[in-house]
Amino acid sequence: MGESRSVLYFVGPAFLLLILVLGFPAMAAVLQSFELLWVPEAGFSLANYQRLVTDPGFHKAFANTAVYVSCVVAFHMSLGLGAALLLNADIPGKWLFRVAAILPWTIPDVIGGIVWRFMFDTLPGFVNGALLRMALVDQPLEWLGHPKLAMFSLIVAEGWRGYPFIMLILLAGLQAIPQHLYEAAAVDGANRWHCFRYITLPSLKKMFMIALVLDVIWECRLFGMVYSMTGGGPGNATEVISIMTYRQYFEYYNNGYAAAIAVALALLMLAVSTPYLRMSMREER
Amino acid sequence: MMRFHRPFPAATGTFPRLCAALTLGFSLFAGAPAAAQSKVTLVYSDWHLSEPVWNRSLQEAMADFQKANPDIKVELEPVALGQRDVRYSTALRAKRGPDVFTLDVNPIQQFIQRGWVMDLTPFIQKESGGLEQWKSDFYPRALDVVSSKGKVYGVPKTLVPMMLFYNTKMFADAGLAKPPANWDEFRDAARALTKSRSGSGPVDQWGTTIVLAPAGFDLRFSVFLRGFGADLLKPDYSASALDTPEAKKAFNFIVDLIRKDGVMPPGVAQVDANGARQLLATQRIGMAFESAWAHPIIADINPQLDAWNTLKLAPVPSDQPIRSTLHLKSLFINPNTDHPEQAWKLVKFLTDRAQMQRWFDDNNLLSARKSVNAEYKAIRENDNAALMASELERAAFMPLTPKWPEINEAFRQNLQAAVAGSKSTDQALRDAHAQINQIIAR
Numbered sequence: 001m002g003e004s005r006s007v008l009y010f011v012g013p014a015f016l017l018l019i020l021v022l023g024f025p026a027m028a029a030v031l032q033s034f035e036l037l038w039v040p041e042a043g044f045s046l047a048n049y050q051r052l053v054t055d056p057g058f059h060k061a062f063a064n065t066a067v068y069v070s071c072v073v074a075f076h077m078s079l080g081l082g083a084a085l086l087l088n089a090d091i092p093g094k095w096l097f098r099v100a101a102i103l104p105w106t107i108p109d110v111i112g113g114i115v116w117r118f119m120f121d122t123l124p125g126f127v128n129g130a131l132l133r134m135a136l137v138d139q140p141l142e143w144l145g146h147p148k149l150a151m152f153s154l155i156v157a158e159g160w161r162g163y164p165f166i167m168l169i170l171l172a173g174l175q176a177i178p179q180h181l182y183e184a185a186a187v188d189g190a191n192r193w194h195c196f197r198y199i200t201l202p203s204l205k206k207m208f209m210i211a212l213v214l215d216v217i218w219e220c221r222l223f224g225m226v227y228s229m230t231g232g233g234p235g236n237a238t239e240v241i242s243i244m245t246y247r248q249y250f251e252y253y254n255n256g257y258a259a260a261i262a263v264a265l266a267l268l269m270l271a272v273s274t275p276y277l278r279m280s281m282r283e284e285r
Numbered sequence: 286m287m288r289f290h291r292p293f294p295a296a297t298g299t300f301p302r303l304c305a306a307l308t309l310g311f312s313l314f315a316g317a318p319a320a321a322q323s324k325v326t327l328v329y330s331d332w333h334l335s336e337p338v339w340n341r342s343l344q345e346a347m348a349d350f351q352k353a354n355p356d357i358k359v360e361l362e363p364v365a366l367g368q369r370d371v372r373y374s375t376a377l378r379a380k381r382g383p384d385v386f387t388l389d390v391n392p393i394q395q396f397i398q399r400g401w402v403m404d405l406t407p408f409i410q411k412e413s414g415g416l417e418q419w420k421s422d423f424y425p426r427a428l429d430v431v432s433s434k435g436k437v438y439g440v441p442k443t444l445v446p447m448m449l450f451y452n453t454k455m456f457a458d459a460g461l462a463k464p465p466a467n468w469d470e471f472r473d474a475a476r477a478l479t480k481s482r483s484g485s486g487p488v489d490q491w492g493t494t495i496v497l498a499p500a501g502f503d504l505r506f507s508v509f510l511r512g513f514g515a516d517l518l519k520p521d522y523s524a525s526a527l528d529t530p531e532a533k534k535a536f537n538f539i540v541d542l543i544r545k546d547g548v549m550p551p552g553v554a555q556v557d558a559n560g561a562r563q564l565l566a567t568q569r570i571g572m573a574f575e576s577a578w579a580h581p582i583i584a585d586i587n588p589q590l591d592a593w594n595t596l597k598l599a600p601v602p603s604d605q606p607i608r609s610t611l612h613l614k615s616l617f618i619n620p621n622t623d624h625p626e627q628a629w630k631l632v633k634f635l636t637d638r639a640q641m642q643r644w645f646d647d648n649n650l651l652s653a654r655k656s657v658n659a660e661y662k663a664i665r666e667n668d669n670a671a672l673m674a675s676e677l678e679r680a681a682f683m684p685l686t687p688k689w690p691e692i693n694e695a696f697r698q699n700l701q702a703a704v705a706g707s708k709s710t711d712q713a714l715r716d717a718h719a720q721i722n723q724i725i726a727r
Contacts, residue, residue, distance in 0.1 A: 057720075122552025139487075145554035147707040231499065234554045235702030250371040252691040253395060 026266070032259035039256060048260035058261065060236050061244040068154065068226075068240055069219045075159030076215055077208070080166025085200075087167070088174040105164035113228030116157035120144050120229075147237030150230050154238055158225050162218070166211045173207030174200070206279070213276040217269050241265050325624045326358045327631055330373070330383035333614075334363035338581040342647035350634045357627050366558075367500045370690075377401040377619065384622040385631050390430055390613050391503065393439065395687040402438045403618040408629045409437055427653045430682060431615050439615040440636045441653030443644050445673055446609045446680035447508050449599040450565060450579055451572040455490070459571070464599035468512065468538060471572075471602045475548035478571035492548035493572045494561050495539060497701055501558025503683050503693050506700065507610040508574045510535045511681070512603035517696060517721070518684045525721035527696075527714055540703045540710045554701055566590060574601070576612055577649040577673055598669050600676055609680035613653065645670070651677070688724055695720040 031037035035045040052058055083101050087094065104112070119126045120143035128140040143153045181199050190198070223242040226232065232239030232247075239247075241261060249258035329347070333339030340363070347359045362383050364372050370392045376382030377396075388396065396402045409419045416437075420428055423441055431439035451464050451474075459478050465471040475492025482490050496505045510516055513535035519526045526532065543549050550556075550569060562579055564570045566586040584592040601608040616635055618628045634640065641652035642661050651673055652658050664670045683689060696717045703713035 122555070123550060140551050142551060142554070142705075145552055145705060147702070147705050233498075233698070233701050234705040235698045235707055237702070237705070237707060247694070250374065251694070252688075253374065253399070254691075 029259045029262050029266075032256055033263045035256050045256075048256045051257060052260050052264060057236065057239075057244065058241075061239050061241050064151070064236075064238060065220060065240045067151065068158075068238070069216060071155045072158045072162065072219050073212065073215050075155060076163045076166045077212065079159065079163040080211070081170055083163065083167040084170035084174055087171055101167060102164045104161045105168075107161060109158075109161065109222065109224035110228045112157065112161045113225040116153070116160075116225075117144065117229045120153045120157075144230055145234050147234055150234060150238050154226060154229055157229060158219070158222065161225065162215070165218075166215060169207050169211040169214075170204060173204045177203045209276060209279060213273050216272050220265065220269060220272075324356050324358055325627045326360055327385060327622075327624060327627055328360045328362050328383040329631065330362040330364055330386040332364050332366040332369045332387070334361055335365055336582065338585050339578075339648060342643065345647075346635060346640055346643060350631060353634070354627075354630060357630065359631065374399075374401065377621070380621045382619050382621070384619050384624060384628045385616060386619065387442070387614055387616055388439070389615075390611075390682050390685070391689055391693070393430055393615070394433070394685050394689070396617070397433045397438050398687050400620060403620040403622070403625065403628075404436045404438055405440065405618065405629070405632075406436045408625075422654045422656050424653060424655060424677070426611070426682065427613050427615075430613055430685060431617075439617045440632050441613055441615045442636050442641070443612075443614045443648075443650040444653040444677065445576045445578070445612050445651050446676040447504055447574050447576050447601065447612070448609070448673060448676065449572060449601060450575045450596050451599060452565070452568060452595055453597050454595055455568060455571040464572075464597070465602040467602050467604070472538075472542065472546065472548075474572065475542060476546055479546075479548045488547070490568070491550045491564075491570050492546075493542070494549045494553055494556050494564055494570050495543075495574075496556055496558055496561050497554045497697070497704065498557035498560070499694070499697065501561070502697050504576070504610050504612055505558075505561075505574045506539070506696070507683060508601050508608070509539055511610065512601045512605060512608045513538065514603075514605045517692065518686070518725075522684050522686045522725070524725060525718045527718040527721065533711075533714060536700070536703070536714045537710050539700065543704050544706070554704060562586065565596065566592070577651065577669070580649045580669075581647070598672055600672070600679070605679075607679060607681050609676055611677070611680045611682050613682065614650075615653075691724050692721050695724060 028037060032039075033048050035048070036042050087098050087101060091097070107115075118124075120128075122128060122140050122142055122145060125140075125143070127143060128137075131137045132140065142149060144150050177200065181203075182195055185195050185199060221242055222240070223246065226238060226240055226243055227246070230238045232243045242265075245258050245261045245265070248254045248261060331339075331343060334343055343361070347361065351357065351359060369388075373382055373386060373388075374392075374396075377399075378401075393402075406416065410416050412419050420437075424444060427441035427444050428437065431437060431441060449464060455478055456462075456464070456474070459474070459480075461474050461477060465474045471493075478490065478492040479488060480490055481488050495509075496502050507517065510532065513531045515529055515531035515535050516526050518524070527536075543553055550564065556564070561570075561573050562575065562583055563586060565573055565575070565579070566583040568590065580592055580596065583590065583596065590596075616632045618625060618632060622628050636653075638654065638657055641654055641657040642663070644650045645652065645657075645661065645664055649669070651664065651670060652661075658664055658670075658674055664674070684692070686692070699708065699713040699717035699720070702708040702716075703710045708716065
């Protein structure tokens with residue numbers, strides 16, 4: 001009895017905090033999405049979810065999010081793995097390269113977005129300046145004014161900013177692989193590719209899964225980079241779900257609809273994280 | 286034996302007198318902090334505080350107000366135009382926010398509908414002459430914007446129409462003798478101004494620009510629509526009015542200027558109001574739709590340009606009865622303020638005749654008070670001001686509906702899509718029309 005009470009004392013504050021910072025806003029969003037909270041005439045309604053299903057704006061934002069997240073995550077995974085492999089090698093001054101590689105991660109996404117916006121600016125931008133100087137183009141490209149180029153620019157910018165996170169996870173995974181596995185493989189005549197294919201990649205499987213799930217969740221929620229670079233434009237070519245939610249809530253004051261979009265995004269995130277949760281629970285058992 | 290001293294030197298006749306003196310002293314002393322504590326602090330927020338020219342002018346006005354009202358301290362809170370509505374609405378929802386703040390036309394009806402601005406009618410009724418006399422000095426159209434169901438929620442401050450700003454030097458260099466008087470002339474002038482300044486090499490000077498980024502979009506695109514005899518919504522705001530041949534003409538005209546004629550700088554999709562003024566200030570473009578505030582701002586950006594003399598004003602090049610858009614800046618009081626009386630004092634001060642004259646002297650802006658525009662000598666004797674004043678009658682506000690921000694954004698996104706080429710102009714206009722009707726029907 002005494003022991004269970006002390007457990008309650010230890011767990012209680014954290015549980016309470018979780019309820020306050022996570023449970024309450026989540027519940028408020030769900031209630032708002034059904035028009036049950038903070039509306040002039042409260043009453044259960046599915047109208048916001050019906051609108052979600054039929055709104056071409058939401059479909060477009062969903063498609064944009066899917067393209068953006070899959071490209072950025074693929075970018076992060078490949079760049080992160082490459083950087084992790086390089087930094088895991090025994091090279092002089094390794095710590096310096098590690099610090100340099102992690103720098104983009106330290107930049108807030110809004111600042112990163114503004115910097116890349118200047119880089120991709122049509123007239124005075126660095127990218128167009130370099131391309132024109134090298135005579136690779138004869139007219140400045142509308143990096144942020146053309147729908148496909150704008151999405152591409154965003155993917156490059158966020159790919160650069162976010163890869164260190166994946167790199168760190170995979171680097172930790174690489175350092176946990178026992179060296180004797182490689183030594184045994186070498187004795188068996190395995191070359192570098194064989195070692196990578198049959199030792200490194202399988203050993204990193206769990207780390208890949210963690211990195212993938214966390215990165216997908218992170219990128220689905222990303223707001224600052226997109227907002228500061230394109231604001232969702234041109235047109236709605238780069239309007240992702242987080243930007244749409246913001247607009248509906250803060251600019252159009254459609255609180256219920258914004259809450260419904262947020263709930264839909266949360267459910268999607270829950271579905272994405274299910275494999276990771278299953279894996280963790282299986283291991284705990 | 287211990288001896289106890291008396292607590293006071295004289296317990297006889299002196300003691301009561303001393304007590305009385307001390308009591309009086311304490312009461313006087315206690316009165317001093319009470320007076321200091323009664324000094325009220327008001328927070329005044331304005332997007333113009335983040336712009337150097339306006340900031341100077343507002344700082345001076347606030348210093349004058351505090352001098353005249355030593356019991357009120359005013360704290361200034363700048364806010365960026367693009368962030369203004371989000372900042373205010375978030376704070377006001379949480380029953381916080383500045384005591385006094387300013388808005389332009391777009392969000393006012395929403396703020397009124399949601400109870401985010403105080404009803405000022407009781408204050409106005411207490412003014413000498415009452416509500417009707419107070420109202421009589423303001424342009425009725427300006428009062429309509431800040432009123433709802435017979436109640437007045439804001440005090441109009443400055444009122445200006447959108448005008449065509451053109452660079453006389455660049456016009457002369459391009460062999461253009463006068464500003465365009467119709468849309469064909471506008472297009473020809475834009476083509477003539479678009480060239481390489483060095484004579485050879487890539488184009489580095491363009492005819493004009495449009496604002497396609499959110500900040501300042503509605504004031505500028507609407508000029509094209511209205512100049513072609515179209516409008517965004519039907520007069521009763523019941524439906525989109527983009528299904529007319531005039532709307533199609535205007536829409537195609539904007540897109541063609543960018544895509545076919547190439548008379549706007551590359552990257553026009555990202556140009557906002559400040560960007561457009563930068564392009565005018567650096568003589569990268571020869572003309573743009575702006576309003577009176579552009580003169581002091583551009584003069585501040587590039588003093589070498591001699592903006593006051595180089596940039597001239599002309600009416601929107603159209604003979605339509607309504608061919609331009611009005612901009613109104615008004616003052617509002619937070620319904621949750623702890624100091625409504627002092628806030629009203631500040632609002633009254635900033636919108637009185639003397640301050641209205643200051644806004645013209647410092648910022649080139651006409652007053653929302655008819656008497657100031659009619660009687661203030663500096664306004665009467667200024668050619669630009671006279672031209673603007675005459676254009677007030679040929680300009681209208683953007684639709685006064687709470688759904689305006691969403692309607693405006695639907696149109697902007699489709700226009701941007703047409704400019705970017707991801708939709709044909711016909712498709713983009715059809716989509717904008719359908720989306721706006723959906724928004725209205727909801």
